[in-house]
Amino acid sequence: QPITTDMATLTKQVKKFATDKKLEIETLKVREEYRREFLGNVSHELKTPLFTVQGYLATLLDGAMNDKNIRKKYLERAEKGVERLVYIVEDLDMISKLEMGDVNLEMSDFNIVELVQSVFDLLEMKADQKNIILMFDRKYSKPIKVFADKEKIQQVLINLVMNSIKYGKENGTTEVSIEDLVNDKLIVRIKDNGEGIEKHNIPRLFERFFRVDKSGARSEGGSGLGLSIVKHIIEAHGEKIYVESEFGKSSEFSFTLEKG
Numbered sequence: 101q102p103i104t105t106d107m108a109t110l111t112k113q114v115k116k117f118a119t120d121k122k123l124e125i126e127t128l129k130v131r132e133e134y135r136r137e138f139l140g141n142v143s144h145e146l147k148t149p150l151f152t153v154q155g156y157l158a159t160l161l162d163g164a165m166n167d168k169n170i171r172k173k174y175l176e177r178a179e180k181g182v183e184r185l186v187y188i189v190e191d192l193d194m195i196s197k198l199e200m201g202d203v204n205l206e207m208s209d210f211n212i213v214e215l216v217q218s219v220f221d222l223l224e225m226k227a228d229q230k231n232i233i234l235m236f237d238r239k240y241s242k243p244i245k246v247f248a249d250k251e252k253i254q255q256v257l258i259n260l261v262m263n264s265i266k267y268g269k270e271n272g273t274t275e276v277s278i279e280d281l282v283n284d285k286l287i288v289r290i291k292d293n294g295e296g297i298e299k300h301n302i303p304r305l306f307e308r309f310f311r312v313d314k315s316g317a318r319s320e321g322g323s324g325l326g327l328s329i330v331k332h333i334i335e336a337h338g339e340k341i342y343v344e345s346e347f348g349k350s351s352e353f354s355f356t357l358e359k360g
């Protein structure tokens with residue numbers, strides 16, 4: 101850069117340099133804060149299932165192993181804990197990739213009707229346990245093509261339908277519907293008649309690790325990452341996600357997609 105002797109220009113340059121540095125430091129501070137908070141949350145999430153597994157194994161080694169029935173029961177519980185750890189680690193892996201912008205979307209044309217059906221097949225047993233009916237209107241017997249990352253949209257559907265079952269009422273319903281929008285878009289809705297979400301919690305739903313702190317939600321054993329993953333995937337597609345809910349009655353999550 102040319103050396104300037106003009107005092108006014110020099111002062112301006114120094115000021116700009118200082119402001120830039122200050123901004124840089126602020127950004128680093130925010131990142132550091134984010135990193136610390138993330139690590140704190142992660143270890144907190146991992147601790148519960150780890151202690152569960154450790155507890156059952158220790159009790160088994162302590163003598164419970166000698167009783168055939170207890171042995172089976174405790175081993176099954178320990179296995180459940182490990183299963184949960186695997187889910188959490190997979191979610192964490194996904195969210196860190198999404199938040200770093202480290203995902204490539206593999207875009208293709210596919211039939212969304214078929215994808216919804218496959219997700220229903222996958223979650224039917226879970227729904228049956230609560231006697232929840234998964235509904236998808238007969239009018240969707242014809243294929244509906246969309247242009248998106250199929251695997252990621254499957255993940256979105258799994259998370260949303262799974263939530264509608266987890267937070268749905270016994271004997272309730274989950275209904276998926278698809279509607280055309282203008283501009284070559286369509287909207288997919290997942291509606292349940294479950295516990296609903298209080299208004300003041302709605303803005304926080306998509307935050308990492310956020311859960312409406314109820315014992316019910318806890319026992320369902322989510323990581324609080326599901327909706328955050330969903331939002332990242334939809335936004336990576338340049339699409340939008342919406343939520344509407346009536347507390348105690350129903351919730352509806354919906355997202356847009358590009359038609360194929």
Ligand code: ADP
Pocket residue numbers: 259263264266267268292294295296297305310311312313317321322323324325326327328351
């Ligand atoms: P989790 O692993 O806890 O299910 P999510 O990110 O998927 O995490 O959801 C965050 C929270 O939002 C849940 O803990 C639950 O309280 C609330 N929630 C999500 N989906 C629904 C729904 N369909 N009905 C009622 N509450 C819901």
